[in-house]
Structures are given as structure tokens and as C-alpha cells.
Amino acid sequence: MVESCPDGKAHRVRAKLQESLSGGKVRCLACPRRCIIPEGMYGLCKSKVNVNGVLCEVNYGMVSSVAIDPVEKKPLFHFMPGSMTYSIGTVGCNLFCEHCQNWVISQSEPESFPHTSYLSPHEAVSEALRYGASSVAFTYNEPTIVSMEWVCETAELAKRMGLATISVTNGYWSEEARERLIPLIDAANVDVKAFEDYFYRRVAKAPFIKPVLDTVTALKSAGKHVELTYLIIPAYNDEEDEIRSFSKWVVSEVGSDTPVHFSRFFPHYKMRRVPPTPLEKIKRAVKIAREEGVRYVYAGNVPGDPSENTYCPKCGALLIRRYGFSVERCDLSEDNRCLKCGEPIPIVGRCTRSSGFPLLI
Ligand SMILES: [Zn+2]
Numbered sequence: 171m172v173e174s175c176p177d178g179k180a181h182r183v184r185a186k187l188q189e190s191l192s193g194g195k196v197r198c199l200a201c202p203r204r205c206i207i208p209e210g211m212y213g214l215c216k217s218k219v220n221v222n223g224v225l226c227e228v229n230y231g232m233v234s235s236v237a238i239d240p241v242e243k244k245p246l247f248h249f250m251p252g253s254m255t256y257s258i259g260t261v262g263c264n265l266f267c268e269h270c271q272n273w274v275i276s277q278s279e280p281e282s283f284p285h286t287s288y289l290s291p292h293e294a295v296s297e298a299l300r301y302g303a304s305s306v307a308f309t310y311n312e313p314t315i316v317s318m319e320w321v322c323e324t325a326e327l328a329k330r331m332g333l334a335t336i337s338v339t340n341g342y343w344s345e346e347a348r349e350r351l352i353p354l355i356d357a358a359n360v361d362v363k364a365f366e367d368y369f370y371r372r373v374a375k376a377p378f379i380k381p382v383l384d385t386v387t388a389l390k391s392a393g394k395h396v397e398l399t400y401l402i403i404p405a406y407n408d409e410e411d412e413i414r415s416f417s418k419w420v421v422s423e424v425g426s427d428t429p430v431h432f433s434r435f436f437p438h439y440k441m442r443r444v445p446p447t448p449l450e451k452i453k454r455a456v457k458i459a460r461e462e463g464v465r466y467v468y469a470g471n472v473p474g475d476p477s478e479n480t481y482c483p484k485c486g487a488l489l490i491r492r493y494g495f496s497v498e499r500c501d502l503s504e505d506n507r508c509l510k511c512g513e514p515i516p517i518v519g520r521c522t523r524s525s526g527f528p529l530l531i
Pocket residue numbers: 482483484485486487508509510511512513
């Protein structure tokens with residue numbers, strides 16, 4: 171159960187990951203920034219405030235976006251393909267990416283954002299069940315970090331009610347956050363935004379990439395389903411060497427069966443003047459990753475491209491045909507093997523044809 175904040179204000183709850191310091195200061199342990207926060211002040215993400223020497227999370231249950239999405243939209247292509255996921259976003263983020271596509275919610279201050287409404291963990295799970303979703307996804311901004319108390323309660327309840335839990339995340343988690351969140355999460359899509367510190371420093375305003383990579387390997391070691399997204403931005407992170415190093419890391423540290431999505435960038439937020447990624451660059455990245463031994467490589471944000479489909483890495487047979495976020499055809503055996511050559515395909519749950527369209531509620 172959550173504990174209320176010493177000031178008794180609505181939607182403020184005590185943050186579990188904190189350390190008291192001298193002089194009434196407190197250290198937030200939610201993300202690798204480990205903000206030291208004096209009394210009355212907020213952490214960098216503005217989602218935690220120091221109230222009389224106690225760190226409180228400010229936006230408990232305040233939700234900005236709710237939708238029933240195809241799980242493919244997260245994107246997760248190997249986790250209950252064709253199912254729907256009850257997707258929830260809050261407000262705020264611990265990264266400050268110049269190209270964020272959800273910047274309206276991620277880069278706003280949680281307490282002053284006007285367009286939120288309260289959703290209790292119980293209401294979230296009941297709604298997910300009522301709409302026939304198979305899972306609950308914490309997505310859009312970075313709920314796992316900025317709304318950690320609410321996410322943990324909701325995820326626990328969701329799991330008890332037989333729903334799977336999904337985190338769509340930047341992976342910029344502290345060790346303490348990993349310990350707390352990973353047991354509650356069944357599947358994650360982690361955004362690996364580049365494969366060097368410089369990009370993180372310049373574009374995401376975080377000093378190091380290492381915590382992101384450590385989150386990926388921690389999820390994997392805990393036996394969780396992991397997929398990775400690498401958004402290719404022209405002239406920022408599209409060098410062949412960088413894509414190759416990233417692909418090598420996937421194969422050696424995460425596993426060649428880990429699905430990787432190379433997504434096409436479209437201009438957003440502070441990168442409105444950067445052009446969309448040429449399709450050729452996406453195709454080249456897909457090719458490089460395959461050359462390096464990644465077995466399931468996908469193109470993202472290019473509806474109709476053959477690289478949206480799943481092919482058997484052994485015989486090349488078409489196993490799952492997709493269009494955008496829709497699963498149009500599943501050609502797998504009951505135990506998820508290639509029908510042609512019998513190769514086992516690492517997919518969690520059964521593949522089903524998509525039955526509906528994304529539903530905004
Ligand atoms: Zn095959």
C-alpha cells in the first residue's frame with residue numbers, strides 16, 4: 171500500500187526509493203541521476219518533491235493517456251502477437267530527448283499539467299479486463315520511473331488478475347528501480363537511442379548510456395521478454411559502425427533471438443528541422459543487424475515493408491504477416507515452430523490474427 175505524503179496533499183505519496191541525507195535533504199533513488207533534493211524542491215524530472223525531508227511522488231494515479239492498442243504498437247512482435255494491450259501514460263520523464271514524439275506529456279511538469287484524470291490501480295485493471303485486453307502496458311512517457319508507486323501497485327494487481335504487464339521504457343533505471351520493477355514486468359520494449367554516450371548527452375540530456383544497457387541485460391537475465399527499438403535519426407545515430415556495434419552487443423549480451431526494431435524517425439519537438447529517415451537507411455540497418463547475427467530484425471514506421479513480417483531464420487518461410495500494427499496471418503505450429511522446417515520460434519503466447527483496431531477510450 172502507498173503511504174501518504176507528510177503534507178497530506180492529494181495525489182502525493184511517499185516514494186519508496188529514497189535515502190535521507192543531512193540537513194533535511196533527500197536522495198531520489200529512482201533513476202541513475204540520483205538527484206539530491208533540498209526541502210521544498212523537486213527532482214530534475216519534477217515528479218518527486220522533498221516535503222519535510224521525505225521524498226514524495228507527486229502524480230499518483232494521474233493519467234494523461236489511456237488506449238487499447240495492438241501489442242505490436244509498443245512495439246512487441248514476439249509477445250502474444252495479435253493481442254490488445256491496455257496502455258497507460260502519465261506525465262513527465264527522466265530523459266529530455268529533443269526528438270520525443272510524446273513531448274507534450276513527457277516534457278511537462280506532472281503537477282501543473284492540466285489534462286489528467288485520476289485512475290486507481292483497481293479501475294485500470296478492471297477497465298483492461300472489461301475491454302478484453304491481454305495485458306497492461308506502461309508507456310507513452312516513462313511511468314515506470316515518474317509514477318513508480320502507482321505502476322507497482324497496478325502491475326501487482328494486473329498480474330493477480332491474470333493480465334500480463336508491459337513496460338515501454340527508455341531503460342534509464344537505477345539498480346534499485348530494476349530490483350523493484352523487473353519482478354513486476356513480463357515484457358519490455360527498451361528504447362536504445364544510440365550506441366554511444368555522446369548521443370545521450372547531447373540529445374537525451376543524460377551523461378551515460380550504460381544504465382540503459384544494464385537495464386536490458388537485467389531484464390533478460392531475469393527471464394523477461396525483451397525487444398529493443400533503435401530509432402534511426404539521420405546524421406545523429408545512423409553511422410554503419412554504430413549500428414554494427416549495437417548489433418554485436420545485442421548478439422553477445424542479450425541474445426541473437428532478441429527482436430530488434432529499427433524505426434524511422436519523423437520530425438518532432440526540438441528536431442522539427444531534421445528530415446525523416448530515408449527508407450534506405452532503415453533497410454541498411456536491418457541488413458547490418460542480420461549480417462551480425464540478429465535473427466529477428468524489423469523495420470518500424472514503414473507500413474507495408476516486408477521487414478514488418480516475421481520470417482523463419484533457418485528456412486526463410488514467412489511465419490507472421492503484418493501490416494503496420496495488424497497481424498494478418500500466423501503460420502506457426504501450436505508450439506510456435508516453423509511449419510516448414512520445424513525451427514522453434516521464440517514467441518511468448520500464441521499468435522492470433524488482429525481482431526480490432528486501436529481504440530481510444
Ligand atoms: Zn523454417
